Amino acid sequence: MTAFLSRPMGRAHVRALLLTSTALFTLSTPSGAQEAKKTDLPPVSVEQPTIVAPAAKKTVQKKKAPPPVQQAAEPAPATATSATPANEVTPVALGTYNPALDLSGLKLPPATTITTAGPVQGYRALSAVSSTKTATPLEQIPQSIQVVPRSVIDDQTSITVSEVIQNVSNVQGPNSHSLGNTELYPYTIRGFGAQAWLDGLVMPFSLGDRDALANVERIEVLKGPAAILYGGGAGAPIGGAVNIISKLPTDKAAGAVGFTFGSDNFVQPYFDINQPVTANGTVLFRVTGQYTATDSFIDVLEQDRYSFNPTLTLTDKTDTTLTIQGHLSKSEQQTYQGLPATGTILGGFKIDRDLFIGPSDIPRGYSEVEGITVTLDHKINDIWSANVKARWSQGGFAQFTQLALGADAAGALPAINPSTWLLGNTVLAEEIEEISVNPNVQAKFNLGASRNTVLVGGDYSRVTEHGLLAVDYLGNGCAAFFGVDPCLGLVGPTANLTIPSFTTPYADPRGVAQYQDVFGFDQVVTFNDVENVFKTKGVYGQIQSTFYDRVHVLAGVRAAHVSIEQIERSSGVPQETVTDAYKPLPRAGIVVDLMPGLSAFGSYSEGIRAVPRQLPGGRSEPEFSEQREVGFKFNLDNQISGTVAYFEIDRDNVVVNLGGLAGIALAKQRGRGYEADALWQPNRNWQVLASYGFTDVEFADGLLGAPAGNRFPLVPEHSGRFWINYMFDQPMLRGWSMGAGIYASSGQFVDAANQYKTDGYYTVDAKIGYDNDKFSAAFNVKNLTGEEYFVPYSFLGGQVAPGDDRAYYGSLIYKY
Numbered sequence: 001m002t003a004f005l006s007r008p009m010g011r012a013h014v015r016a017l018l019l020t021s022t023a024l025f026t027l028s029t030p031s032g033a034q035e036a037k038k039t040d041l042p043p044v045s046v047e048q049p050t051i052v053a054p055a056a057k058k059t060v061q062k063k064k065a066p067p068p069v070q071q072a073a074e075p076a077p078a079t080a081t082s083a084t085p086a087n088e089v090t091p092v093a094l095g096t097y098n099p100a101l102d103l104s105g106l107k108l109p110p111a112t113t114i115t116t117a118g119p120v121q122g123y124r125a126l127s128a129v130s131s132t133k134t135a136t137p138l139e140q141i142p143q144s145i146q147v148v149p150r151s152v153i154d155d156q157t158s159i160t161v162s163e164v165i166q167n168v169s170n171v172q173g174p175n176s177h178s179l180g181n182t183e184l185y186p187y188t189i190r191g192f193g194a195q196a197w198l199d200g201l202v203m204p205f206s207l208g209d210r211d212a213l214a215n216v217e218r219i220e221v222l223k224g225p226a227a228i229l230y231g232g233g234a235g236a237p238i239g240g241a242v243n244i245i246s247k248l249p250t251d252k253a254a255g256a257v258g259f260t261f262g263s264d265n266f267v268q269p270y271f272d273i274n275q276p277v278t279a280n281g282t283v284l285f286r287v288t289g290q291y292t293a294t295d296s297f298i299d300v301l302e303q304d305r306y307s308f309n310p311t312l313t314l315t316d317k318t319d320t321t322l323t324i325q326g327h328l329s330k331s332e333q334q335t336y337q338g339l340p341a342t343g344t345i346l347g348g349f350k351i352d353r354d355l356f357i358g359p360s361d362i363p364r365g366y367s368e369v370e371g372i373t374v375t376l377d378h379k380i381n382d383i384w385s386a387n388v389k390a391r392w393s394q395g396g397f398a399q400f401t402q403l404a405l406g407a408d409a410a411g412a413l414p415a416i417n418p419s420t421w422l423l424g425n426t427v428l429a430e431e432i433e434e435i436s437v438n439p440n441v442q443a444k445f446n447l448g449a450s451r452n453t454v455l456v457g458g459d460y461s462r463v464t465e466h467g468l469l470a471v472d473y474l475g476n477g478c479a480a481f482f483g484v485d486p487c488l489g490l491v492g493p494t495a496n497l498t499i500p501s502f503t504t505p506y507a508d509p510r511g512v513a514q515y516q517d518v519f520g521f522d523q524v525v526t527f528n529d530v531e532n533v534f535k536t537k538g539v540y541g542q543i544q545s546t547f548y549d550r551v552h553v554l555a556g557v558r559a560a561h562v563s564i565e566q567i568e569r570s571s572g573v574p575q576e577t578v579t580d581a582y583k584p585l586p587r588a589g590i591v592v593d594l595m596p597g598l599s600a601f602g603s604y605s606e607g608i609r610a611v612p613r614q615l616p617g618g619r620s621e622p623e624f625s626e627q628r629e630v631g632f633k634f635n636l637d638n639q640i641s642g643t644v645a646y647f648e649i650d651r652d653n654v655v656v657n658l659g660g661l662a663g664i665a666l667a668k669q670r671g672r673g674y675e676a677d678a679l680w681q682p683n684r685n686w687q688v689l690a691s692y693g694f695t696d697v698e699f700a701d702g703l704l705g706a707p708a709g710n711r712f713p714l715v716p717e718h719s720g721r722f723w724i725n726y727m728f729d730q731p732m733l734r735g736w737s738m739g740a741g742i743y744a745s746s747g748q749f750v751d752a753a754n755q756y757k758t759d760g761y762y763t764v765d766a767k768i769g770y771d772n773d774k775f776s777a778a779f780n781v782k783n784l785t786g787e788e789y790f791v792p793y794s795f796l797g798g799q800v801a802p803g804d805d806r807a808y809y810g811s812l813i814y815k816y
Contacts, residue, residue, distance in 0.1 A: 089119050091135075091379070095251030095281050096315040099377050099387060099442075102135045103127055105451075109638035111684055113151075116248040117217045120149045122681045123689055124641055130200065130220040130243040132544065132554065133229045133387075134442060134453050139633050140544075140552040142589025142601040144645040146171075146221045146677055152689065153213060155725050155739055157767050157780045157809060159260075160211040161219070162187075165242060166743050167721050168221045169675035170693030172714075173242075175791060175801050181336060182367050182397040182430075183794060186210065189223050189240035190649060191671045191697035191715040192625075197243040199325070199373060200230065200389065201436050204463055207369035207395040208329025212307035214270040214290035217247045224627035224649055225585075225607025230438075231459045231536040235562040238607035238625035238651065246325060249284035249313045251276050255816055258776075262809035266294040284313040297805040298336065300356035302364075305331035319379035327393070328370045334358075335365035335399040338799030340421070341412040341756040343497060345790050345800055349419045351497045353788065353802040358402035359502045369395030371434075387457075388439040396431040402506050403471065403796075404495065405480045410751060410798025415484060416494065422476040423493040423502075427509050428469045436461040453544040455556075461536040469528040472509040477523050529569040534610060537561045542587075552591040554603075560585050562610040562622055581622045583608050591633070602630040611655055625651040642678030647671075650700075669712060671697040685727050689741075692720035699752070706752035714792045716760075718746040740766040750792045750800060758800060761789035776813040783807065 091102040093114045100118050106126065112119050118127040118135065125147035127137050138145065146168040158164045162173030165187065172188040174181065185193025186206045196206035222241045230237060253275050260268040270290040277283035287310040294303050307329040315321040336356065343351035371393025379385045404421040407413040415422045440457025473480055475492025484491060493504040509524050542556030563580045589603030607625045631645030649671040675693040680686070697712035711717075723741030728734060742764050750756035764787075767780030786806040793801035 089114055092317060096249075096284065096313060096317055097319050097321045097377060097379060098248075099385065100127075100129050100135050102385075102444075103137065106137055115150070115217060116250065117149075117245045120151060120218075121638065122679075122684075123149065123152050123155075123687045124679050124681065125149050125218065128220050130197075130222055130241070130245075132542065133200070133440065133455055133457075134544065136453075136544065139599060139635060140546065140591055142552070142554050142591045142603040143605075143629055144223050144631060144643050144647075144675065144677070146223075146643070147218055148221070149218045150216070152723075153216065153219075155687070155737070155767075155769075156723065156741065156765070157769070157778050157811065158213060159782075159809065161213070161242070161244070162211070164213070164219055165221060167689060167691060167723065169677050169691040169721075170223070170673065170695050170719065171221055171242075172716070172719070172745075175793070175804070181793070181795060182207070182365075182399065185239070187240075187242045188714060189221065189242075190647060190673060190693075191695045191712055192239035192649065192651065192669070194240040194242055195237055197230075197241045198327075199246050199375075200243060201373065201391050201438070202230075202241075202434075202461070203369075203393075204432050204434060204465075205367070205397065205430065207367050207397060207432070208327075209290070209292070209305040209307045209331045210367075212290050212292075212305070212329065214272060215246050215288040215307065215309040216244055218245045219243070220245060224629065224647065225605050225625045229440075229455070229457070229540050229542065229556070229558065231461055231538045231558075231560065231562075235536055235560065235607070235609035235622065238609045238623055246309065246311070247272070247286060247288060248323065249274055249276075249286035249311055251281035251284060251317075256813055258811060258813035260809060260811040262294075263805075263807035264295040264297060266292075266807075266809065268292045268294075281317060282315055284315065286311045286313075297354060298356055298802070299354050300358075300360050300362075301334055301336060303331070303333040305329075305333075321375075321377045323373075323375045323377075325373040325375075326371075327373070330366065330368040332364045332366045334362055335401050336801070337401045337403060338793035338795050338801045339790075340404060340406060340414070340497070341750050341798055341800055342406075342414060343419060345750075345756060345758050349498050351419075352500075353790070355497065355500060357404050357495070357497070357500070357502070359504070359506055362402060362506045363400045363508075365397065365399040367395070367397035369393055371395075383443050383445050384441065385444075386439070386441045388437075390435075390437045392435050394431075394433040396429070398427065398429040400506060400508065401426045402502065402504070404497070405473075405476060406798075407483060408798065410796055412751070412756060412798030414497075415479060416491075419498045420494050420496045422479055422491060423495055423504055424474050424476055424480065425472040425506050425509055425512075426470065429467065431466045432463065434461070434463045449548050451546045455542045455544075456540070458539040459536070461534070463532075463534040465530075465532040465534070467528055467530050467532070468510070468526070470509040470524060470526045472507065472512050473523045473525065474504065475523060477525070526570045531567045531569075533565040535561075535563045535565075550593040552593075554587070554589045556587045558585040558587075560608050562608060564610045579610060579622070581608065581610070583622075583624070597634055597636045599633045600631070601633060602628075604628050611653065621653050623651060623653045623655070625649060639682050640678065640680050642676065644674070644676040646674045667706065668700040669697060670700040671695065671712075685729060687723075687725045689723040690721070692718075694718055710752060710754045711749050713749045713751055713754075713797070714794060716745040716748050718744075718760075720744055735770050735772050737769045737771070738767070739769075740764070745791075748792050751797050756798065756800075758790045758792060761787055761791075761803060763787055763803070774815055776815065777811065779808070779810045781806065781808055 087108045089101050089103050091098050093101050109121050112121045128147055131141050131145045148164050148167050165171045165173050170190045174186050182205050187194045196203045220243045225238045255273040257271045272288045274286045277285050289308045291306045310326045312324045373391040376388045403424045403426045404411050407415050438459040443454045478487040479491045538558050538560045540558040545553045561582050566577045568575045585606045587605040591599050591601040593599045605627050609623045627649045629647040633643050635641040651669045654667050654669050673695040677691045680688040697715050699706050699710045702708040721743050725739035727737040744762040746760040747758050764784040765782050766784050769778035783806045789803040790800040793799040
């Protein structure tokens with residue numbers, strides 16, 4: 001494992017990789033994209049590849065749709081076949097068979113763009129695949145599912161995934177300058193931890209450069225345990241999923257090369273090259289790449305990360321598509337442990353909000369992943385179609401910290417008054433390998449007054465994990481476990497965080513021989529040394545039926561099996577345990593169109609997940625969750641659209657960090673709340689986005705340190721986003737745009753005991769951009785008012801992290 005954890009990544013190597021790839025594909029690409037022929041079809045546009053990377057205003061070139069697809073030597077893509085009205089989308093709209101576009105009967109509003117993930121009208125996605133595994137209009141899905149399309153990402157010049165998902169009610173992500181903290185659940189949805197998914201398959205720990213946006217077509221947010229069709233990692237989602245949908249090749253050559261620069265020496269070159277390989281468009285290729293180097297307003301932190309994503313598509317352009325996606329990604333940064341609650345959000349002294357705890361030469365942590373995903377889509381006939389998706393990936397991460405040890409388990413209080421903490425060296429490391437296979441068949445048919453879609457499938461996932469957490473107490477073992485007084489003042493290295501000095505060098509605890517202090521305590525303690533094998537298996541069936549074009553019913557069940565085979569070695573004697581659980585997971589929902597543009601919905605769903613390695617040496621029952629949800633969906637003249645919902649979530653056997661390295665327990669939790677997401681697009685010039693969420697999550701049973709009724713930590717009770725964008729069309733200003741927005745959040749508890757709570761805060765963003773067929777440029781400011789605030793930080797419990805400082809970014813993009 002030591003060899004695995006010591007592989008370096010140099011900036012020069014990454015720059016050479018990306019520059020070489022850019023040069024090769026630029027040389028092989030025609031000088032310009034071909035223009036589509038004009039037709040008499042309605043104003044529905046076919047998307048050229050989503051070529052603009054994170055900081056550009058526009059992502060697509062909109063063109064009139066060419067004639068219907070014909071079986072000829074060089075057929076062109078189309079928005080409609082001869083059997084379909086011209087304002088409906090078909091699965092061959094971009095020159096290749098794509099089930100995400102199988103939306104026969106969906107009426108496309110003016111100014112709709114057909115992307116590889118589905119049709120989009122400005123900021124409004126018209127359909128989604130994540131919730132049902134079928135291309136379904138959002139207005140017919142009986143749950144609150146939110147989609148952030150590429151147009152929003154680019155207009156807001158987003159830098160991280162967390163910024164993107166802030167547009168969705170009741171969803172939060174990690175601080176962008178704290179990437180050293182790799183988490184199993186990096187996102188929070190409706191108060192509970194949510195998994196990161198990539199193209200419908202789980203990404204354990206969201207390894208690599210989790211904030212790379214160059215290859216992102218859209219982000220679909222599933223709220224609650226509604227994805228019964230999905231298994232992977234440790235089971236089916238119980239809190240929700242953030243599903244990142246990748247860009248795919250199309251049959252029109254196009255590309256972009258861009259550069260973003262900004263505060264704290266932020267540098268980010270990127271490219272997106274789409275190139276058909278064969279003249280008849282049966283072999284398509286696309287590759288995206290992004291490299292980021294930046295410092296931080298936090299001392300010491302320096303970040304290098306990259307993502308490289310080649311995609312090859314083989315297609316007959318009518319009913320069969322084979323897509324092979326590669327993914328190579330890595331991120332390096334010194335691991336940030338946050339700051340104690342005392343001295344930041346309370347206490348009689350102040351710790352510098354920019355402080356990094358530990359020596360400045362501490363080794364960088366890293367997170368990396370490499371993998372390949374293969375997808376086969378085949379339309380058998382007008383009724384039947386089939387899909388098979390499989391992925392292999394491997395990766396891992398390591399985090400190195402010189403930990404501040406306090407008087408309490410979480411380290412929130414100083415060990416020696418008034419402001420001194422003990423120090424210890426820690427390492428947390430994981431090696432992970434994943435194999436997932438997910439086949440299904442689909443039937444679409446009409447029966448009497450109903451339109452029906454039946455889906456039957458199964459999945460298998462195997463994730464192997466080798467994880468280790470070790471601490472060298474540096475002579476502070478007695479004080480760390482019993483407080484300073486019983487140790488007669490015998491302590492090791494300390495640091496006064498008001499006048500910090502870190503002179504004790506960092507040494508990896510795995511390379512330090514164990515010894516005992518005068519009280520007989522080991523100074524190197526291994527809290528976890530485990531080998532886990534997570535297996536998820538399941539079969540599922542689902543039916544979607546529409547009656548009389550007004551009532552939309554969804555029902556399904558998943559027969560789920562999850563298991564963990566665990567070998568725990570931290571005690572010195574291997575302990576083997578096996579946890580198996582089978583459970584049928586039902587899901588049901590209904591949408592009723594009350595009147596044109598207004599519908600009501602209700603749904604029920606369940607989830608299951610095997611408890612991971614936080615409970616060493618013992619067998620644990622899996623986590624269970626169930627959700628009830630009701631609400632309204634509205635779409636008024638394709639101008640005002642959105643969803644309002646009320647939800648209740650119950651969870652059992654939830655792993656809770658009560659603070660410290662071993663403060664882990666199982667709890668029952670109960671959540672309820674309401675939310676609203678809305679868009680207003682009165683014309684092509686204006687886009688207005690608004691969201692608000694209220695979440696009340698509490699412990700339903702009493703735990704030591706977390707009594708019943710305590711609020712769940714890291715969850716704001718109130719949060720919301722407002723964004724407005726205006727595109728000029730006056731002759732002298734054509735191509736220019738301006739935008740501004742605000743994100744606001746109430747305070748959040750830092751710990752399960754509810755001893756510490758941050759204050760509420762808000763941030764204001766603004767941007768100005770220019771875009772034409774060849775160039776794009778943008779300048780934007782994050783946290784325009786320079787708001788200083790803290791947010792809870794999920795490290796050991798009891799930590800906080802400073803919110804991002806004011807930052808400036810500019811971008812330049814060349815397109816062809």
